[in-house]
Each structure stands twice: as structure tokens, then as C-alpha cells.
Amino acid sequence: MKTASKSGLNVRDITLIGMMVAIIEVSKVALSALPNIELTSFWIIMFALYLGKRIYYAVPVFILIEGLMYGIQIWWIMYLYAWPLLAFLTRCLRKMDSALSWAIVSGAFGLSFGALCAIPYFFIGAAGATAADGLRYAFSWWIAGIPWDFTHGAGNFVIMLALYHPVKKAMLNVSAILQKKQH
Numbered sequence: 001m002k003t004a005s006k007s008g009l010n011v012r013d014i015t016l017i018g019m020m021v022a023i024i025e026v027s028k029v030a031l032s033a034l035p036n037i038e039l040t041s042f043w044i045i046m047f048a049l050y051l052g053k054r055i056y057y058a059v060p061v062f063i064l065i066e067g068l069m070y071g072i073q074i075w076w077i078m079y080l081y082a083w084p085l086l087a088f089l090t091r092c093l094r095k096m097d098s099a100l101s102w103a104i105v106s107g108a109f110g111l112s113f114g115a116l117c118a119i120p121y122f123f124i125g126a127a128g129a130t131a132a133d134g135l136r137y138a139f140s141w142w143i144a145g146i147p148w149d150f151t152h153g154a155g156n157f158v159i160m161l162a163l164y165h166p167v168k169k170a171m172l173n174v175s176a177i178l179q180k181k182q183h
Contacts, residue, residue, distance in 0.1 A: 016178075017054050041110060056084075063076070099160065107160070109156060114148065118142035
């Protein structure tokens with residue numbers, strides 16, 4: 001099973017990526033009735049921590065599936081940079097090993113999600129106008145959504161705090177199995 005493609009992925013990696021995407025998508029749909037309460041941030045962090053660079057394949061597939069399921073609209077453009085940013089930040093901070101630290105990271109990401117999503121509105125507002133108009137448009141869009149950002153941040157914080165240790169234990173078991181199979 002050591003055969004790898006030009007991308008360096010083998011059958012096991014491709015299977016894991018598919019499973020990661022399925023878990024993220026099913027979790028997202030399962031909680032879709034709750035406004036701004038989601039497991040997407042949680043899973044991206046956990047997968048980035050314990051399944052490594054495979055997350056850089058899973059996130060774009062997740063984003064593509066979201067676009068195919070719900071249509072390519074402005075929110076989808078936001079997904080193109082917001083979710084990869086979370087995966088990248090997690091990989092940069094992967095030496096942290098504290099539920100509280102990861103809850104803070106996840107909560108801060110949820111709290112800043114609206115600001116991240118305001119970026120395209122700068123360009124929309126500035127199109128055919130000025131950069132100042134773009135800033136006003138993006139800022140007003142962001143401010144209008146702050147109550148949702150608080151919900152998003154608090155939900156991410158609580159979810160990470162509650163699930164970090166049990167899922168970490170399971171992920172360490174999966175990682176150990178993957179390591180054995182590679183040797």
C-alpha cells in the first residue's frame with residue numbers, strides 16, 4: 001500500500017480525506033438548525049492536529065461540496081480563504097496541547113469569522129466607487145453580524161472545550177494505527 005500518486009497521496013490518504021470531508025459535512029448538516037453553532041471549526045482543528053497535512057486536501061473538497069450542494073454565491077468565496085486559514089493556523093500552532101488553548105483559538109476564529117467574511121464586501125463596495133466606500137460597506141456588513149459572531153465564538157469555545165479530550169484520544173488511536181500500517 002506504499003504506492004503513492006504524484007501528489008504523494010496513497011489509497012489510505014485518499015480514504016482518510018474522504019472520511020474527514022464526510023464527517024465535517026454530516027456534522028454541518030446535523031447542526032444546521034442551530035444558528036452559528038457548528039462543528040466545522042472543531043473538525044478542521046482536530047484533523048489538522050492529528051491527521052496532519054491531509055487537511056490541506058480535505059478542506060478544498062469540503063468547500064467544493066458546499067458549493068455544489070448550496071450554490072456558488074458570495075458566502076462560498078469567503079469559504080475559499082476562511083477555512084484554509086483555520087487549517088493553516090492550526091498547523092502552525094500544533095505544538096499546543098491544551099483544551100483551553102484550543103478552545104480559545106476556536107472561539108477567536110468564530111468571533112472573527114464575520115470580519116473575515118466582510119472582505120469581499122470591501123471589493124463590492126469599492127467597485128465603481130472608492131476604497132473608503134468599500135471600507136464603509138465591509139464595516140457595516142461586519143457590524144450588523146456581530147451578534148452572530150458572538151454566538152459563533154461562544155459555540156466554538158464550548159464545543160472545543162467539551163470534545164477536545166475525548167476526540168483527541170480517538171484521534172491518537174487512529175494516528176497510531178496509521179503509523180503502524182506505514183511501517
